[in-house]
Amino acid sequence: MQFFGRRDDEIRFREQLNNGEINYSKYKSKEKKFNRAFDKGVDSPIGIIHNSKRKDRFKHITARHLEDFNNDELERTKKILNNPQEIYRTKDKNGVESIMFVENKDDPRSHVVFVRDKRILTSFKPSPGYLKKMKKGNKSMTNNKVRIWLTTSEIHPEIPALCIDFGMYPKAHYIGEVAFPDDLPIQIYTQEDDDGNIGNILVDYPDKFLKYDEVNDLEINGYNIKQLVAKGVEKYVKDLAEWDYEWDG
Structure with a gap:
């Protein structure tokens, strides 16, 4: 699970911009709101989630998950972080840990939000196979009662x-x-x-x-x-x- 293909994100973003899939002024307005929200911090069950240091996560979400850009991705992401139905501690193929927040535990294609070191990584709607694999292979934090x-x-x-x-x-x-x-x-x-x-x-x-x-x-x-x-x-x-x-x- 890799989230940091910044060069690929930039290439995809430019292609979407050039072929008219993205309205640039609309993108900049949404990006500004997204960065403002995460600069301030978004509450979650594991603490306050902040922006990435590069402030490039909204571009990543737009480039990789254009359907989410066309919806109100910021409000959905905040809602999932505020009140997820499930939380999992995950590892990518290099052993790097992240936290996965699941919007709807009964939906095989539930929207998910990933966080690492209390910073937003990405937010998207995965395939059923991907979500099932992530749940099966990782540690659930949902029922933890501190x-x-x-x-x-x-x-x-x-x-x-x-x-x-x-x-x-x-x-x-x-x-x-x-x-x-x-x-x-x-x-x-x-x-x-x-x-x-x-x-x-x-x-x-x-x-x-x-x-x-x-x-x-x-x-x-x-x-x-x-x-x-x-x-x-x-x-x-x-x-x-x-x-x-x-x-x-």
Whole structure:
């Protein structure tokens, strides 16, 4: 699954423009709205989805999927990202991961949106065979129910910690850690299966964790960890306020 044939996109786009399949002024108006929406960010179950760094995704969608350009592709794409019926973690033939959002789980030709690193990749209506293959060969994230609860640190039982269970992988022991700079007083322990997939994490000092900009973009399993910790802190704000512990940060 390759999305980055930019030269091919440009050639196709120019051919469509030259033979009158694309109205240039209409294209520029739609492109402007598309880029404005994703520059601002579009909400999704895995976090805010932003524009590609090159801002070339609307041209890709137009060149590869002209029928979608002729429809209201921006609103449809936003709607699917906001409220997909299914979500899959996918890999292309080179092992590069993306997230696939499915509009209608019962439609064999359901419209899909692909995202990588929280940036829009493409949006189109695939063939039935393609969608069936993508669903069969990749990991569904649809029924994942992230659970968050207040507990104590794995290493220091006097310290509060949030346990975040992603509901994605078999449980194991807390065997790993997320690496942070030595001068950053943050600790996250990871619970992993035999393949290194993270099922749970423990976040020490969760209320203090939110202070640090260094964790703004930290993601595990497609989820922004700071956003999940913020939900947990909001839920247990009274308990954390009453917890008697020393903070070295």
